[in-house]
Amino acid sequence: MTKARKATKLFLDKAEKPLSALDLGEQLEGLCDLATVYRSLHYLEKQGFAESFVLHCSAHGTERYYVSREAPHRHWFHCERCHRFVDLGACRIEPLLKSMESDAGVLIQHHALYATGLCEACSKELGSLVAEKDRCGEEG
Numbered sequence: 369m370t371k372a373r374k375a376t377k378l379f380l381d382k383a384e385k386p387l388s389a390l391d392l393g394e395q396l397e398g399l400c401d402l403a404t405v406y407r408s409l410h411y412l413e414k415q416g417f418a419e420s421f422v423l424h425c426s427a428h429g430t431e432r433y434y435v436s437r438e439a440p441h442r443h444w445f446h447c448e449r450c451h452r453f454v455d456l457g458a459c460r461i462e463p464l465l466k467s468m469e470s471d472a473g474v475l476i477q478h479h480a481l482y483a484t485g486l487c488e489a490c491s492k493e494l495g496s497l498v499a500e501k502d503r504c505g506e507e508g
């Protein structure tokens with residue numbers, strides 16, 4: 369494995385959230401350019417060291433995010449307000465996929481799922497903002 373691929377894998381393995389090529393490019397600055405990061409990620413995914421999903425968010429647009437396959441397969445939540453990733457834990461949709469498999473007579477080898485919305489902190493904050501507004505409305 370080349371130095372760039374090794375470095376990309378290392379950063380991906382120790383990351384606690386999905387990373388885009390741009391995120392990794394920032395972390396690997398000085399070590400390799402962005403084109404190399406893209407190529408390394410493509411290589412790592414092809415070799416089964418990483419998996420990716422495409423996410424659209426209002427702040428970062430449509431971007432592909434990568435996670436290491438060193439850790440067990442899991443799913444992610446993206447907050448549309450503070451743009452943080454929240455770990456949803458180990459995959460719980462395997463049984464659903466199994467039944468889809470037998471219904472459709474197909475062999476599912478890969479799936480991707482992410483969820484978006486408001487994280488706990490943001491929904492609490494918005495909740496209190498709405499309550500605040502309501503109070504102001506009553507007074508006015």
Ligand SMILES: [Zn+2]
Nearest residue numbers: 447450487490
């Ligand atoms: Zn949030």
Ligand SMILES: [Zn+2]
Nearest residue numbers: 441459460461
């Ligand atoms: Zn899954």
